[in-house]
Amino acid sequence: MRKNTLLLVILVMVSFTAIAQSVDRSSFKAGVMAGMPIGDASDYSTFALGLDVAHHWGVSELFDAGIATGFIHAFGESGSLGDGAITYKFEDIQFIPVAAAIRMYPTYEFKLGADFGYALALNDNMDGGFYIRPSIGYNITGNTELNVSYISVSNDWNFSMVAVGLLFLF
Numbered sequence: 001m002r003k004n005t006l007l008l009v010i011l012v013m014v015s016f017t018a019i020a021q022s023v024d025r026s027s028f029k030a031g032v033m034a035g036m037p038i039g040d041a042s043d044y045s046t047f048a049l050g051l052d053v054a055h056h057w058g059v060s061e062l063f064d065a066g067i068a069t070g071f072i073h074a075f076g077e078s079g080s081l082g083d084g085a086i087t088y089k090f091e092d093i094q095f096i097p098v099a100a101a102i103r104m105y106p107t108y109e110f111k112l113g114a115d116f117g118y119a120l121a122l123n124d125n126m127d128g129g130f131y132i133r134p135s136i137g138y139n140i141t142g143n144t145e146l147n148v149s150y151i152s153v154s155n156d157w158n159f160s161m162v163a164v165g166l167l168f169l170f
Contacts, residue, residue: 025058028170035151035163037074044090045074048161054101054115061105068101068115068133072151074161094122095153097131111137111145119153129155143169 031052037045050073056066076090099117106112112135119131135149145167153159 027056027064029054029056029145029167030170031145031165031167033070033149033163033165035074035161037159037161039160040157041074041093041159041161044077045093046077048072048074048163050163050165052165052167054167056101056103063105064101064103066101066103068099068117069097071096072119072161074159091123091125093126093159095119095128095131095159096122097133097153099131099133103137109139111139113137121153127155129153129159137167145169 029052033050033052035048035050036042037048050071052068052070054066054068056064059065072093072095074093076092078087078089080087097115097117097119099115101113101115103111103113114135115131115133117131119128121128131151131153133149133151135147137145137147140146147165147167149163149165151159151161151163
């Protein structure tokens with residue numbers, strides 16, 4: 001089931017990329033991010049790494065819309081209690097978000113945006129949930145962006161993190 005879902009996400013991304021070749025202004029972005037879990041997630045996880053992939057189409061001079069996906073891997077926390085007699089290790093948490101994306105450009109250097117969708121959980125004992133990711137980006141160069149974002153996956157409990165990412169325009 002998970003392999004089929006991942007294959008579907010990749011197929012959709014490739015299809016949108018192929019369609020976008022005929023659109024006047026479109027952009028394909030890919031990059032990496034690192035984050036610190038906060039809230040409930042900080043009890044079980046210490047650090048997260050991820051990949052971001054997005055495709056945006058120009059709707060107007062100041063507004064883009066598109067799709068976004070990626071991979072989030074939060075490393076499970078481990079430690080010991082008392083004098084070390086009891087040790088614990090929480091499982092790593094993994095998600096694949098599938099989302100719609102919007103971006104607004106108040107200036108050339110800065111952008112504001114958000115991704116909304118669903119995050120598929122890759123862990124056996126965990127369900128996916130509603131995915132939201134507001135972000136602020138800064139163009140370092142014409143094809144490199146530094147961004148800061150808040151990521152939230154909500155279902156029976158909330159996985160939240162603050163992330164810093166680097167995206168490259170292709």
